[in-house]
Amino acid sequence: MRVRDLDAAVEFQTEILGLVETERVGGVSYLTCNERHHELMLIEDREQVGYDHIGLEVDDAATLETARPRIKAAGGRVIGDIFDGEPGIDRALLVQGPSGHVFKLFCGMETVPAPGPGDRPIKFEHVSLKALKTKPVERFLQDGLGFRFSDRMGPFASWWHCDADHHGMAVVLAPKAELSHYAWTVEDLNQMGRIADKLKQGRDQKLIWGPSRHGPGNNQFSYFLDHDGAMIELCADLAQMPPDGDYVAREWPNSPTTINQWGAPPPLKFIRAGFPIVQPRPVAAHTTAMAGSR
Template sequence: MVTRVGHIALHVADLDAAVDFQQQVLGMVETDRLAGVSYLTCNDRHHELILIEDPHRRGYDHLALEVADAGILETAGKRIAAAGGTVLGGVYDGEPGIDRALKVASPAGHVYKLFCGMQTVAPPPPGDRPLKFEHVSTKVLNHRAEERFLTRGLGFRCSDRMGFLASWWHCDEDHHGIALTLAPRAELSHYAYTFGDLAALGRVADRLKAARHQKCIWGPSRHGPGNNHFLYFHDQDGAMIECCSELAQMQADRYQPRRWSMHPGTINQWGAPPPPRFLLTGFPIAPPQPGRPPWAVGDGRPPETTTATVRA
């Protein structure tokens, strides 16, 4: 059902500070700011990240997943319910940058926004920035129920598994768009961007230090599952970001799904196991709101004809 991973939405305490972090450290650009919400991109899609100013409710709002057309949204409810999920309101339109959407919750309580019709914008000017938003890693207690929801409800397929501790799931050729990690409560572990190469990750670390006097949590190094380079650090509000390059692709002749051992070397092929700061980081799920969220205020322009102005 899902054709690609779209974007993530986060609640932030100070919108200006959160946007500045994404611009200075990652190189993101803002395409729109409406009603206390910033839409940021790194390519020709209207947004790869939504930041919602909300000093009272810390957390991540949803992960957005693109589907082919509005007809799929209209018929998704039964499939979601049969897979153990919950439909949060009906199909709605009017949200900036997309045609229409439907929000659903997984058995663990993670909120997914199924959407269609992403608006395109003029590409950002040349710069050192991500190629796209890539994936999320979520913490869950009941892996089996969550995996059933991903496969039967959303159409994801398993890429790799590491014992009972973690699994990785794809909806397109990228090795994973969603990862599941065993934990005592449901939270966001991290959200990730794709970069061109390992050198680009090093430049991000340089900017993190120069602009924010902040050190990385873990990396750079290379994961086993996914075979990607990685670099982890916290954003302005304490959510963990992963910068990736060379993520494995799921063509049969290039990558074969496998079961990995639970040895620490599985996760870090080059160095030490994950530090406590990485393992203990968790960003809460913001209280879900059924249907069109109150912050999704349109600007009166038809989505199919809008051309957003990119503001660096």
């Protein structure tokens, strides 16, 4: 995420979510809640706030090579060459989907010693993309990135998985291509409550929606804004897909109650929330192009 004031943004993530900074270099903070080197990158940018990319881990360097033709055939574009030199990972490739959403495919995430005792999420879980035309995005997720279908709610929303979690990605019909939200797995409703208390007590900030339970994914949820206005979801009890679970993908009725099993339909603040896509810039000079090395 590109943030206006790095110190303030890091402070929000560490105070409210309990994230731990593992490294800060060149105006970029690397934050984690587990043994992965980072689950979130905050990049200081005083000119443009928005989301820089969505990180997707692949098996190995060979997968980055085979991704290129797949990405193009599925309606996306490859940005630059495979590069290395970034803290915490081996190498990566930037790609852009048909709606303009930017993904960093990477391999070789380093591990760090587990953070000490603290109240923090279990892991980074999923992102939700807003798009003007959802079909090309869905095709790109499926054919370009290898996601598999989970659930659908008419033409308005669909959910996609790449591992046991019911969704690692969601696509929502919207007037503009943006990031709807980014989501963390938390232990349970009690941990959501503790985070909501920290928001209220420390910053006099309220939740946008929740706590409640979604239909698709069956997860408990709460939503609020981070320091720069991007929407965060806390997620617990997410359905698990086979072979680790027994969830059956399905089509849901086009109704506001589909996405809220306990209470009221989403408020306008939730529907309108969006964090802009920062258009990709050339690969930084300190990195080494890896093209042709394999």
